[in-house]
Amino acid sequence: MMRKFREKLPGRIFFLLALSSISVLALITVFIVVQGAPIIARVGVIDFVFGMSWAPSQGEYGIFPMIVGSLSVTLGAVVLGVPIGICCSIFLAEFAPVRLRNLFRPAIQLLAGIPSVVYGLWGLIFIVPFIRNYMGGPGLSILAGSVVLAIMILPTVISISEVSILALPPAYKEGALALGMTHWQAIRSVQLPAAKSGIVAAVILGIGRAIGETMAVIMLLGNAVALPSSILDPIRTLTTNIGIEMGYATGEHREALFATGIVLFVVIMILNSTAQTIVKRKKDQ
Amino acid sequence: MKQGNTKISIRDYQFFYGEKQALFDINLDIRANEILSVLGPANSGITTLLRSLNRLCDLIPKVRMQGDILVDGESIYAPHVVVTELRRRLGMVFDVPSPLPMTIFDNIAFGPRLHGKKNRQRLADTVEQSLRMAALWEDVKDRLHMPAMSLSGGQQQRLCIARVLALQPEVILLDRPCSGLDPISTSKIEDSLQLLKKRFTIVIAPHNVQQATRISDSAAFMLMGRLIEVGVGDDLFANPRDKRTSDYITGRYG
Numbered sequence: 001m002m003r004k005f006r007e008k009l010p011g012r013i014f015f016l017l018a019l020s021s022i023s024v025l026a027l028i029t030v031f032i033v034v035q036g037a038p039i040i041a042r043v044g045v046i047d048f049v050f051g052m053s054w055a056p057s058q059g060e061y062g063i064f065p066m067i068v069g070s071l072s073v074t075l076g077a078v079v080l081g082v083p084i085g086i087c088c089s090i091f092l093a094e095f096a097p098v099r100l101r102n103l104f105r106p107a108i109q110l111l112a113g114i115p116s117v118v119y120g121l122w123g124l125i126f127i128v129p130f131i132r133n134y135m136g137g138p139g140l141s142i143l144a145g146s147v148v149l150a151i152m153i154l155p156t157v158i159s160i161s162e163v164s165i166l167a168l169p170p171a172y173k174e175g176a177l178a179l180g181m182t183h184w185q186a187i188r189s190v191q192l193p194a195a196k197s198g199i200v201a202a203v204i205l206g207i208g209r210a211i212g213e214t215m216a217v218i219m220l221l222g223n224a225v226a227l228p229s230s231i232l233d234p235i236r237t238l239t240t241n242i243g244i245e246m247g248y249a250t251g252e253h254r255e256a257l258f259a260t261g262i263v264l265f266v267v268i269m270i271l272n273s274t275a276q277t278i279v280k281r282k283k284d285q
Numbered sequence: 286m287k288q289g290n291t292k293i294s295i296r297d298y299q300f301f302y303g304e305k306q307a308l309f310d311i312n313l314d315i316r317a318n319e320i321l322s323v324l325g326p327a328n329s330g331i332t333t334l335l336r337s338l339n340r341l342c343d344l345i346p347k348v349r350m351q352g353d354i355l356v357d358g359e360s361i362y363a364p365h366v367v368v369t370e371l372r373r374r375l376g377m378v379f380d381v382p383s384p385l386p387m388t389i390f391d392n393i394a395f396g397p398r399l400h401g402k403k404n405r406q407r408l409a410d411t412v413e414q415s416l417r418m419a420a421l422w423e424d425v426k427d428r429l430h431m432p433a434m435s436l437s438g439g440q441q442q443r444l445c446i447a448r449v450l451a452l453q454p455e456v457i458l459l460d461r462p463c464s465g466l467d468p469i470s471t472s473k474i475e476d477s478l479q480l481l482k483k484r485f486t487i488v489i490a491p492h493n494v495q496q497a498t499r500i501s502d503s504a505a506f507m508l509m510g511r512l513i514e515v516g517v518g519d520d521l522f523a524n525p526r527d528k529r530t531s532d533y534i535t536g537r538y539g
Contacts, residue, residue, distance in 0.1 A: 169381075171379060171383030174383065178376065179448065179452065180369040180400065182369055189395075190386070
């Protein structure tokens with residue numbers, strides 16, 4: 001009896017701990033929905049999501065420009081950051097001599113440890129004036145945010161892609177080389193396709209990081225609520241909308257910010273599940 | 286090329302992994318169109334020797350070699366030798382079946398495509414011939430466009446043999462190709478080796494002495510990185526000259 005109990009005890013404890021982390025997720029979801037859903041219902045889903053005007057003092061709550069903002073800045077970060085990240089991971093996994101690799105790896109991990117506000121500061125001092133002086137516009141822009149976000153997602157993309165390349169069975173590479181392929185041919189036509197699902201996962205996590213980032217982009221995007229006409233225009237994202245206004249918002253305005261959170265939640269879930277279906281479909285082929 | 290010509294000649298070959306010496310003074314002639322078995326217990330340097338022949342060992346950092354290996358009388362370390370071409374001429378099959386993550390057809394067409402064959406009909410012919418030679422055609426002719434991973438272990442290994450054949454090599458190196466396979470798959474592979482030796486020179490590390498006696502035209506015994514004895518025909522098994530050889534083939538160790 002006692003022994004049976006002891007046998008089961010560790011399992012129960014782990015279950016409770018696992019449950020607590022899941023329940024936090026549930027609590028957050030419920031909380032945001034309870035706080036934000038009423039105003040979406042009042043304004044109407046279509047008017048809220050596709051509305052062009054955000055003027056809380058006049059009771060206008062349209063967040064479409066911010067959805068565009070979040071997506072465009074994230075897209076920019078992915079376009080700039082993912083190719084660099086994947087190339088870097090290939091270099092580390094396949095080409096770098098051991099000593100160089102031992103230098104690069106901790107450096108890249110350090111990149112992940114820099115607080116986002118510091119990234120914002122750096123972007124504000126270097127990237128924004130650069131764009132203003134050489135490319136035009138106010139400098140505070142989609143481009144500035146994308147560049148800094150691209151750097152911020154690098155550690156995620158690099159380390160996960162690298163791990164997925166290193167995790168391949170050595171037989172793939174040896175088999176490819178024994179067929180008379182060069183090293184690069186083996187990487188391109190055997191190893192990268194085989195590591196594809198891991199690399200896609202790296203990109204998904206990178207997207208998650210980029211779309212959820214708040215502090216750095218508040219400092220770099222200019223935060224104007226309007227549809228941009230070029231990548232040099234300022235913009236506001238869903239996260240920055242919450243970050244900027246939550247400090248003083250009350251009543252309906254406050255609810256609208258929670259509703260913004262709901263939309264952010266949904267956007268992230270849509271992105272994640274699309275990416276996962278892509279991975280699955282590729283695997284089934 | 287008729288039987289009896291020396292295809293590969295290994296001269297005073299030594300191999301080092303960093304400070305550790307893995308092969309000592311190997312001298313061995315491998316004749317064309319025969320099956321040579323290289324046997325010995327684990328860690329005898331057999332894999333290192335096989336991988337030296339197609340210079341796959343070069344890729345490991347900090348290795349060093351002395352002596353020479355000649356294929357058709359020409360050193361494989363000569364400066365004008367193109368390593369990828371050498372690896373095409375000396376095809377290799379590994380102990381773990383290693384189909385590439387693509388379809389059966391593409392696995393085999395891969396090598397020829399890489400070396401410049403693009404014509405569809407010719408590729409299809411090459412694929413069929415290679416699969417027939419590896420005794421796999423009947424198993425897979427209706428599902429050439431299925432992933433190679435969907436094959437059984439024995440079929441995967443025959444696929445790997447077919448993949449090597451498609452490159453029209455001169456020598457086939459097999460490193461314990463049947464170690465993970467069931468007896469039926471093993472005998473199918475052994476049967477196809479008997480057919481293949483008419484066209485190719487075959488060097489195999491068999492996975493046990495029984496297999497070696499079944500398939501080989503000559504046999505070499507290695508121990509701790511040294512070549513102990515070489516025998517033609519069943520000589521090595523019938524009249525081993527060295528006590529260590531007889532201990533091994535009678536199953537005293539290994």
